[in-house]
Amino acid sequence: MNLVWKKSSFYKYILPLVIVYTIFTFVPIVVSLYYSLTNFSGFGKYDYVGLKNFGLAFTDRFLWKAFGNTFLYAVLTLTAVTPLSFLMALAIQKKSVKTGIYRVIYFLPYTLGGAIVALMWRFIFDPNMGILNYVLRMLGISTDKLLWIGGPSLSPVSFSVITIWALSGFCMILWTNGLKQIAGDIIEASVIDGATKSQQVFLVMLPNMKSTIQTVLILIYTTALKLFDYVYILTSGGPNHASESIVSYMYNMTFGSRLYGYGSAIAVIELIVAVTGSLLIIWAVNGKAGK
Numbered sequence: 060m061n062l063v064w065k066k067s068s069f070y071k072y073i074l075p076l077v078i079v080y081t082i083f084t085f086v087p088i089v090v091s092l093y094y095s096l097t098n099f100s101g102f103g104k105y106d107y108v109g110l111k112n113f114g115l116a117f118t119d120r121f122l123w124k125a126f127g128n129t130f131l132y133a134v135l136t137l138t139a140v141t142p143l144s145f146l147m148a149l150a151i152q153k154k155s156v157k158t159g160i161y162r163v164i165y166f167l168p169y170t171l172g173g174a175i176v177a178l179m180w181r182f183i184f185d186p187n188m189g190i191l192n193y194v195l196r197m198l199g200i201s202t203d204k205l206l207w208i209g210g211p212s213l214s215p216v217s218f219s220v221i222t223i224w225a226l227s228g229f230c231m232i233l234w235t236n237g238l239k240q241i242a243g244d245i246i247e248a249s250v251i252d253g254a255t256k257s258q259q260v261f262l263v264m265l266p267n268m269k270s271t272i273q274t275v276l277i278l279i280y281t282t283a284l285k286l287f288d289y290v291y292i293l294t295s296g297g298p299n300h301a302s303e304s305i306v307s308y309m310y311n312m313t314f315g316s317r318l319y320g321y322g323s324a325i326a327v328i329e330l331i332v333a334v335t336g337s338l339l340i341i342w343a344v345n346g347k348a349g350k
Contacts (some may be wrong), residue, residue: 090323094319095320099319108320112321116324116328129305132215133280139219140226141276143223144275148235148237168227177292181293184217185208208302211298230279237271241264280336280337284306286306295307
């Protein structure tokens with residue numbers, strides 16, 4: 060079968076995607092950037108205030124706390140999900156009924172909604188009625204300071220554990236697809252040369268999976284920046300904004316305090332952080348950004 064590329068057909072198929080992307084991605088970004096330069100409160104008149112909202116953001120200690128929580132959450136999630144999901148992908152490489160069952164079990168948490176996942180883990184992490192502290196008390200360990208959710212310091216760790224459980228299965232699928240792209244003769248040649256399993260992983264597999272590594276790392280990083288549902292359901296950002304993420308704090312400022320202009324400024328800052336971090340990941344994997 061001969062495939063003939065036609066410019067008219069190309070634009071016909073690509074135009075709907077461009078329209079959808081423009082409406083749901085590009086336009087909201089432009090609108091947020093516009094409102095970030097105003098004192099818009101959600102209704103009524105508003106004035107142009109320039110970079111005042113961004114200046115306020117850099118002096119807002121609650122926002123810095125939210126950034127710190129999100130950064131800790133991102134680091135913990137990245138360092139755990141990346142190797143764990145890769146090991147899961149290695150474990151299910153061989154096609155069999157057993158590995159098929161494991162694949163379904165590993166992927167199942169990702170299919171659950173964020174609200175359902177949060178409510179499930181509340182029964183584990185709740186400081187007073189949760190299973191975790193109950194077991195620790197049974198073992199004679201004091202749980203007075205172990206506020207897994209709703210406390211001043213442990214909430215990001217708990218959010219990370221939940222995300223590791225929920226996201227690893229999806230990243231496993233990405234790793235699995237990446238492993239399938241590696242030519243079989245390369246693996247066979249390494250076996251013939253006497254390479255150990257660890258040498259195959261670090262000297263053969265990973266160097267041939269740069270695009271997959273980029274995808275996995277950027278997915279985990281951007282997922283961390285979008286943390287909202289777990290915070291909103293489990294802690295609502297409390298106490299006193301101590302467990303806020305960037306998105307939950309932005310939500311509270313926008314819809315709780317009706318500071319739409321300030322909330323838009325936080326959204327723009329988060330966008331810059333997301334793009335910058337993604338470019339750094341690309342640079343770290345390829346040696347230079349955009350390669």
